[in-house]
Amino acid sequence: MPELPEVETTRQGIAPHCQGQTVTRVEVRNPNLRWPVPAELAAGMQQQPILAVERRAKYLLLSFPTGTAIVHLGMSGSLRVITDDTPAQTHDHVEVELSSGVRLRYNDPRRFGCWLWTETPESHPLLTSLGPEPLASEFDGNYLFHLSRHRKTPVKSFLMDNHVVVGVGNIYANESLFKAGIHPRRPAGRISRDRYQRLAEHVKETLAAAILQGGTTLKDFVNSDGKPGYFAQSLLVYGRGGQPCESCGTPLKEIRMNQRTTVYCPRCQR
Template sequence: MPELPEVETSCRGIAPHCIAQKITDIVIREKRLRWPVDPELPALFKNKLISSVSRRGKYLLINCELSGKHQSLMIHLGMSGSLRVITENSPINKHDHLDIVLSNGKLIRYNDPRRFGSVQLNLLGDTHPLLVKLGVEPLHESFNTDYLLSICKKRQVAIKALIMNSHVVVGVGNIYAQEALFRAAIHPSRQANRISVKRLEILVETIKQVLSEAIEAGGSSLKDFTSVEGKPGYFQHTHQVYGRGGEPCINCGLPLKQTTIAQRTTVYCGNCQK
């Protein structure tokens, strides 16, 4: 499932092709996504100038401005979605559900085999119902030790479940939560309100570090995800725990353990993580 680094990779990939271009058309081939695609999108966005491309959590926003009014296409990649930048007349492949046609002759093509993603109109900015309750961005300065401490001291849940809670902090999905907790030497099931300030400070740093490294590597390509150029990400080659249950810990050499936390498979080192 595309997580924050994969969505940020897509955001950065399409931005240079979109900004200052007009949307000349939106071609909808399959409207049955997580929520039905509004058939009025082509008319609503025709000839709108793209002012910016941004990300909020795992939502990608193609922003337009018209007469001072905010209007954006809000895209979620779901479980298997990806975006490609291609030229007009490129062959249409299976699961190519929607094209955003630009005035420079480029297309932003949305492909989603499992159709759990979405493409929606957003007239409300960050007050949209899907965005308004999202937590802080993990790479923003507002995600810091004081903030995490204020949340943790009230919670008796496993720390892994807490940092994956999008109402607390957005985009720290299963892969990156496991990797950050391993680097911070914190057991993923440790109760959040029983972690010291110093260890929370380290955890904040490792979350930022892991996500930043993953973005630079183009994300993790485990199944369907590719960049807008169709290239896989490479961060999966540096995974230290994710997907490595039973293999030796890179630090101590003991077999990594595997359990389930918040209904997600979790790999950790019982020796190095306390």
């Protein structure tokens, strides 16, 4: 599933082609995505200039004078810039043509993503209850420490809660907890302020590195120019269950938490 770095990589890839361009055509080939694509989407976008391409959590936001298109890539979606006559494929469900002739093509084999339209994004239910962005200044050790007091939930689940902080998906939670030396099952309320500060710093560092390298290579993910990301080459624990820890040599343990693969070092993380 595309995580925050993949979505940010997509945003950075499409933004230069979109901002300032007018939408000349919107074609919805299959409206049956996670939620039905509303008729207001095409009506709101057509003949309108794209003012900005932004990201909130894992949502892409295409801003127009008339409203905002909310796009989620779902489990297997990708949004690509098409500059030639490549024909649409079976799973290309939404296409947006711009005044430059460039097209944005949304591909989603599992149809678990979404294209929605809102005139008031600040009050849309998908966006209103989200926590801070992990790369924002307000996300730090003090914030995590205060929010975690008296919580018995495992710290990995706490870190992946979008009400706590957005966009720290499974891969990056595994990596950040390893770097901070924190056991993923440790109760969130039993972690010190200093350890949370280290964790917040490693979350920022890990996500920033992944964005710089183009996201993590997942079998279903391609970014806006059709090329895979390369951050998977840098993973220290995720996908390495049973292999030696790169810090101490102890075999990494792989377990399931909330139906997600969790890998950690039983010696380095406590």
